[in-house]
Amino acid sequence: MEIKTKRLMIKQAAVSDADGIAGFVTDREYIKMMVFFPKDSYEETVGFLDAAVRESQKERPDYYEFVVMFGDEYAGIVSMYFDGNYDRGELGWLIRKEYRGRGFALEAAEGLIELFRREMGLKRFIAECDSENEASRRVIKKLGMSFVEVHGGRKNRNCDDERFEELYEIIFG
Numbered sequence: 001m002e003i004k005t006k007r008l009m010i011k012q013a014a015v016s017d018a019d020g021i022a023g024f025v026t027d028r029e030y031i032k033m034m035v036f037f038p039k040d041s042y043e044e045t046v047g048f049l050d051a052a053v054r055e056s057q058k059e060r061p062d063y064y065e066f067v068v069m070f071g072d073e074y075a076g077i078v079s080m081y082f083d084g085n086y087d088r089g090e091l092g093w094l095i096r097k098e099y100r101g102r103g104f105a106l107e108a109a110e111g112l113i114e115l116f117r118r119e120m121g122l123k124r125f126i127a128e129c130d131s132e133n134e135a136s137r138r139v140i141k142k143l144g145m146s147f148v149e150v151h152g153g154r155k156n157r158n159c160d161d162e163r164f165e166e167l168y169e170i171i172f173g
Helices: 015-025 042-056 104-120 134-142
Strands: 002-004 009-012 063-070 073-082 089-095 124-130 146-155 162-171
Touching: 002 104, 009 042, 009 104, 015 042, 015 063, 015 073, 042 063, 063 104, 073 104, 089 104, 104 124, 104 134, 124 134
Parallel strands: 089 124
Antiparallel strands: 002 009, 009 063, 063 073, 073 089, 124 162, 146 162
16 A cells, blocks of 8 residues: 655555654654654564554554655654444554654655545544643644543553543544
8 A cells, every 4th residue: 555645655554664664763762752662673663663564454454653854854654543343443643753743644645635535435534632742733634633631541652650641533524
């Protein structure tokens, strides 16, 4: 699966992408508000990618991971997770700090929404973010998502504190 947007190529992640993403998915300070990141080592990054490849080969994958390419550069990663009934997709993104503020997260998320609306007929998409993650909240709002709720219990990988998480959704008719 590949998605070509105005500026980006979004392709399914492969183990061979480890060199391109390890530098930013292992940066603990950079990704302090993420649940599944940072990865603790290059080897853990390879394991993450290997698991994503194996998941994508299932008849009904629970998720897909994609790399976001800007020309020959790795600009980030995006994901789509599904609930058990495949009636909604959950978006996630992580953009390298050198590429933040340029609309890449929005462009990549819009590409995933379009792909999964077309390929799977999904009509409902959600996104969750740490309640202090203003950058992700801006992307979510630009996607046209509406606030649903805030709840506790979020555990970011980079800290031991329990955090608050905001849930947003968009439903297409």
